[in-house]
Amino acid sequence: MQKTITTLTSKTYHGRGAASNGDGLAAAYLEKQYKETGLKPVDTNFLQPFTYAINTFPGKMKLKSNLGVFKPGIDYIVKSTSGPGKGTCDVYLVDTLIFTDDGKLKEFLQLDVTALVVVYPKKYFKEFTASTPDLLKQLYSAAAIIELQDKKLTMALADQSFGTPVFEVLTTSFSPDIKTISFEIENELIKKHQANNVIGMIEGRSKKDSFIVLTAHYDHLGTLGRKAYFPGANDNASGVSMLLEFAHYYMENPPEYSMLFIAFAGEESGLLGSSYFVAHPLVPLAGIHFLINLDLLGTGDDGIMVVNGSVFKPAYNRLIAINEEKKLLPAIKMRGEAANSDHYPFYKKGVPCFFIYTLGGVAAYHDVQDVAKTLPLTKYREVFQLIVLFNGEK
Numbered sequence: 001m002q003k004t005i006t007t008l009t010s011k012t013y014h015g016r017g018a019a020s021n022g023d024g025l026a027a028a029y030l031e032k033q034y035k036e037t038g039l040k041p042v043d044t045n046f047l048q049p050f051t052y053a054i055n056t057f058p059g060k061m062k063l064k065s066n067l068g069v070f071k072p073g074i075d076y077i078v079k080s081t082s083g084p085g086k087g088t089c090d091v092y093l094v095d096t097l098i099f100t101d102d103g104k105l106k107e108f109l110q111l112d113v114t115a116l117v118v119v120y121p122k123k124y125f126k127e128f129t130a131s132t133p134d135l136l137k138q139l140y141s142a143a144a145i146i147e148l149q150d151k152k153l154t155m156a157l158a159d160q161s162f163g164t165p166v167f168e169v170l171t172t173s174f175s176p177d178i179k180t181i182s183f184e185i186e187n188e189l190i191k192k193h194q195a196n197n198v199i200g201m202i203e204g205r206s207k208k209d210s211f212i213v214l215t216a217h218y219d220h221l222g223t224l225g226r227k228a229y230f231p232g233a234n235d236n237a238s239g240v241s242m243l244l245e246f247a248h249y250y251m252e253n254p255p256e257y258s259m260l261f262i263a264f265a266g267e268e269s270g271l272l273g274s275s276y277f278v279a280h281p282l283v284p285l286a287g288i289h290f291l292i293n294l295d296l297l298g299t300g301d302d303g304i305m306v307v308n309g310s311v312f313k314p315a316y317n318r319l320i321a322i323n324e325e326k327k328l329l330p331a332i333k334m335r336g337e338a339a340n341s342d343h344y345p346f347y348k349k350g351v352p353c354f355f356i357y358t359l360g361g362v363a364a365y366h367d368v369q370d371v372a373k374t375l376p377l378t379k380y381r382e383v384f385q386l387i388v389l390f391n392g393e394k
Helices: 002-008 011-016 019-037 102-109 122-130 133-139 233-252 272-279 313-326 344-348 380-391
Strands: 047-056 061-065 076-078 085-093 116-121 144-149 166-170 180-185 188-202 207-217 257-264 288-294 304-307 332-335 353-358
Touching: 002 011, 002 019, 002 233, 011 019, 019 047, 019 188, 019 233, 019 257, 047 272, 085 144, 102 133, 116 122, 122 133, 122 144, 144 180, 188 233, 188 272, 207 233, 207 272, 233 257, 233 288, 233 380, 257 272, 272 344, 288 380, 313 332, 313 380, 344 353, 353 380
Parallel strands: 085 116, 116 144, 144 166, 207 257, 207 288, 288 353, 304 332
Antiparallel strands: 047 188, 061 180, 076 166, 085 180, 188 257, 304 353
């Protein structure tokens, strides 16, 4: 398990994003693992291709002030919709009185910001969008924008670019003594990025037409310029590792049901791989006995959360009974439906399913700190055992 996580989080895979074919390299790795394990393709091969649009940042990335250099991923990230740009400009700090003082608002709207880097607290972005349309238009007329983030930096993905370079900088990394900013962003908006779901199966001993499905997304957030990337150890190399562990286990312990193993692409862009599979299923959705989605499985100090636990209560109660007997986890908590991972498109089509993730431990998420060496895998084996026992229930 550790080898898989270490491999997928290495620089070789470029954060498993669209830039530099990171997700393509990861798909090839998984296909090789499927073959070596002995899984069979459902169709003619293990790959189910689809395309989608995505804004990426594979090239130059620089943010520097008159006081020093900002580090990508540590001091700043870029907004997922950011466009390209380059320049050295004076800094303009937005007076937040513009949201309550008409005079201050008028003064800002009349300012020529085209040669300025406009800086404002990110927590006021809703005020920009809720106010007059002219205010947001004025903001995006700047040479570049810096949003000051009081909390942690959390990267996201987008399928479009709005043109203006936008940086998100930690408030603690930005000094009021900064007067000038030099910046450079190279982005690439890929209109038809080809990705692949990686799908393999084991035929059941007696219930060949009924499937237990195990899923995990292997894609992540990619790169932030040429020097920084998002490793995605917990999210979701941990789930992919467990998916491969299950493949090995069920090859050695042939199940009654047929087993389907799906590693999804495009989850971080909006559950795209799972949505594509549901629209183009390789097995009948009505034939899925149960589906378990594996995502964020690297901790477990506080147990696990079962999304859809309150929806499929008898199945959830089976998990509770197994855990009470085997004493595997400190807690098994439940919540209702949530569109927060790849189980959801299946759920909306009536497929019984859970999304299981671990609780407690490290807080790294969608940032450059989500690395293999600090991922504790506290209850990894216990979660694995719980799911094996659950799948063995008739």
